[in-house]
Amino acid sequence: MNRRGDRLEVRAFSLAAATLLAFTLATPAPTAPTVDKIVADYVAARGGLTKLRELKTLRQTGRIFAGQGREALVVREVKPPGRIRVQFTIQGVTAVFASNGTTGWKVSPFEDDMQIKDLPDEVTNEAIDQTDIEGPLVDWKAKGHTVELAGKETVNGLATYKLKVTLKSGAVRYSYVDVASHFEVRVDSTRQVKGLDLKIETTFSDHKKTGGVLFPRRIEIAAEGRPQHARVVVDKVEVNPALSDALFERPTLPKP
Amino acid sequence: MRKLPFLLFLAPAALFADVVYLQGAGTISGKIVEQNAEIVQVDVGGGIVGVPMSRVDRIVKARCPLDDYEDRAAKLAANDTAGWLKLAEWASQNGLPMNAHDAYEKALTSSPDNAEARQALGYTKLNGRWLTEDEAYQASGYVKYSGEWMTPAQAQIEQTHSAQEKARKDAEYAAVAAENRADEAEAKAEEAEKEAKKAQEAQQYGYPGYGYGYYGGYAYGVTSWPTGTGPGLGAGSRPSGGGRR
Numbered sequence: 004m005n006r007r008g009d010r011l012e013v014r015a016f017s018l019a020a021a022t023l024l025a026f027t028l029a030t031p032a033p034t035a036p037t038v039d040k041i042v043a044d045y046v047a048a049r050g051g052l053t054k055l056r057e058l059k060t061l062r063q064t065g066r067i068f069a070g071q072g073r074e075a076l077v078v079r080e081v082k083p084p085g086r087i088r089v090q091f092t093i094q095g096v097t098a099v100f101a102s103n104g105t106t107g108w109k110v111s112p113f114e115d116d117m118q119i120k121d122l123p124d125e126v127t128n129e130a131i132d133q134t135d136i137e138g139p140l141v142d143w144k145a146k147g148h149t150v151e152l153a154g155k156e157t158v159n160g161l162a163t164y165k166l167k168v169t170l171k172s173g174a175v176r177y178s179y180v181d182v183a184s185h186f187e188v189r190v191d192s193t194r195q196v197k198g199l200d201l202k203i204e205t206t207f208s209d210h211k212k213t214g215g216v217l218f219p220r221r222i223e224i225a226a227e228g229r230p231q232h233a234r235v236v237v238d239k240v241e242v243n244p245a246l247s248d249a250l251f252e253r254p255t256l257p258k259p
Numbered sequence: 260m261r262k263l264p265f266l267l268f269l270a271p272a273a274l275f276a277d278v279v280y281l282q283g284a285g286t287i288s289g290k291i292v293e294q295n296a297e298i299v300q301v302d303v304g305g306g307i308v309g310v311p312m313s314r315v316d317r318i319v320k321a322r323c324p325l326d327d328y329e330d331r332a333a334k335l336a337a338n339d340t341a342g343w344l345k346l347a348e349w350a351s352q353n354g355l356p357m358n359a360h361d362a363y364e365k366a367l368t369s370s371p372d373n374a375e376a377r378q379a380l381g382y383t384k385l386n387g388r389w390l391t392e393d394e395a396y397q398a399s400g401y402v403k404y405s406g407e408w409m410t411p412a413q414a415q416i417e418q419t420h421s422a423q424e425k426a427r428k429d430a431e432y433a434a435v436a437a438e439n440r441a442d443e444a445e446a447k448a449e450e451a452e453k454e455a456k457k458a459q460e461a462q463q464y465g466y467p468g469y470g471y472g473y474y475g476g477y478a479y480g481v482t483s484w485p486t487g488t489g490p491g492l493g494a495g496s497r498p499s500g501g502g503r504r
Contacts (some may be wrong), residue, residue, distance in 0.1 A: 012423070066351065071392060072381065076354035092354040095303035095325060099284040110285040117314040119283045199420050228413025230401055254283030 038150050041164050041180055042140050048185035050216040058136045058216060059083075062244045063239040065220075067091075076233070080244070086251040087132045101251050104132045106255040119254060125195065132174070138187070139168055140178060147171035155182070158189045159192075159206065186210050186217065202227035214242030277301065280316045288323040304328070305357030324353035332362070338369040344376060351379075382411040 034043075046052055061081045068074050076092040085104020088144035088212055090112075098111040100122065107130055122130070135146075143150050153167040156179060163179035170176065179189040180217030189206045203226055222235040263423055276498055278322075279287040287310055289303035299315060304325045329493050335342045347362035359379070362403040366376040377384070381392035390398060395406040 009306070070381065072353060072356065072360060074356035076352075094306060094355055094357050095288040095301075095323065096304045097286045097288075101284075110281055110283055111288060112281070112285055112308065112310075117281050117285070117310055127488050198424060199417060228416070229398055229407060229409045230399070231408060 004213070035152060036154070036164075037151050038166065041166065041185075042150065044145065044185040045180050046141055048217065050212060054215040055137050055141055057214075057243070059243050060177045060246045061136050061217070062239075062241040062246070063237050064239040064241075065235055068234045068236075070231045071234075073160060074168070080246055080250065081134050081136055082251065083134050083136060085134050086246075086248065087130050087134045088250055089130075100126075100130070101136075101253075102127050103248075103251040103253070104131060104134070106253065116126060119256070128172075129194070132170070132172070139176070140166070140187070143168070153177065159208075161188055161192070163188060184210075186219075213240040216242065276321065276326050277318055278308055278321045278323065279318050281310070281314055282316045289325055290322070291318070324350075324355055325358070327352075328355055332358075335365075336363070340366045340370040340373060340376075343369075344373070347376070347379065362483045391472060 007147050013112065015129050046055065049055060059082070063077075063079045065077055067077050068073065074093070075254075078090040079089045079093075080090075085102065088099065088101040090099050092098075096112050098109065098113055100111070101107065101110045102122065107127030108119055109122055110117065110119050136217040139146065139148050140150065148171055149169045150191045151167045151169075153165040156163055158179045164182060166178045166180060168176045174192070176178075177191040178187055179191075181188050182188070187207060189204060192205070193200050194203050197203075203224060206223045206225075207221070208215050208223075209221040210219050212218070212248045218237065220237045220240075222237070224233040224235070225231070276289055277291045279291075279299060283286070287301045287303065287308050289301040289308070291299055292302050292307065293300040295312075295411075297312055299310050299312060299318065301310065328346070330401040331349070337345065343366035347359045347366065350356070350359035350362055363376040363379050366373055368370050369382075371375070372383075372389075383392070383395040385395060385398060393403075393408075396403075400411070401408045402411050402414045402415050403409075404417055409417070440463045
């Protein structure tokens, strides 16, 4: 919750990073590895292709802290292709947002709305994008994405490879893979907020394995030019829980 | 001892709170403070949430985190800083942020400089002073725009974008209004033409001029009269004209 502390830390890291960068530039650069090598190391660090392929469903339970006292319990359930259900609980009130891979719906008592409503297309599409449990880097060629090495950058004091990932849909993301651990430590994307394109930085840390696959347990989401961070603490990861398709379908209510 | 069976019978009801399941998805858990055919009111520990009964699927008695919080809080002494901190973290982990906030506040009462409680409540220590989240952002040069803290440069971008959006919407509105005015003028012209024709016909066939006015008055009266009692009108029908309601 100490955001000023975090900012100071980031500034200190940035200063150290600038110094390191100056030294790096002054020495001959070693040959950069290929995209295929970077991605292969990343896949191996996550637990390997075999383990990743065994992921059929996923449930993550945690808490999100959005500053100004905003805090919620979050349960995120994913069942590819395209199925996702996110439950937020604040002070005993639980809202549900879900998609079956084609359409999205919600019941959100926080918005004083107890009825089932459709999610806007852009929200549904963003949700569906998140259902690739493996992540877009795994098997990117077969998925129709393109990946290019866009240089090296320092993220929170870590030297990283910056990969430009152009999804099949045309959306562009930048993925930062730690040179030493091969973990993905940051992803930059662009999201429409109130009609304005905002660069969103998502940083991942506190990685731990569940079912042989690595998952970040701390996720920070920040928008460019804004000091507030939404912080997600993942308390529990369940690999391959039983999730029925019906969970993701828009409920049909009996006619009154 | 003779009272024991009665107490045991009462115990489950006293221990369990209520979970209101909404139709389709979503729940509200807490203590029902009022329930009638129209609405159920649930005290969720940070306020009352009203749910229309038409949206309720079912209500079940179940022990909920709020019950545990209240039990644990009742056992803590006011000056038990460690106890309140532990309870606050537990409340946060169990989806009770308002109770967590209260528990951190209680910890601060006995230990005003407690860093864990201060940080959990959003305070930042600057030059030996605890500042609220807003004060800290302000002190760091951020500005609040549209309810969010941001850099002055970002606020400028958003302000310009809002102004452009407003100008675009105003222009759209003006265009629609102009189109409506043109339609209105056209309709008026048509009306005037009809009136002139009718006047000409009345003059030609000897109709009194007030007949047309009377017809209009009658029509409004009929439109506003049958508020759910007239033939073919349901209870929800609303009068569309002036007059009696």
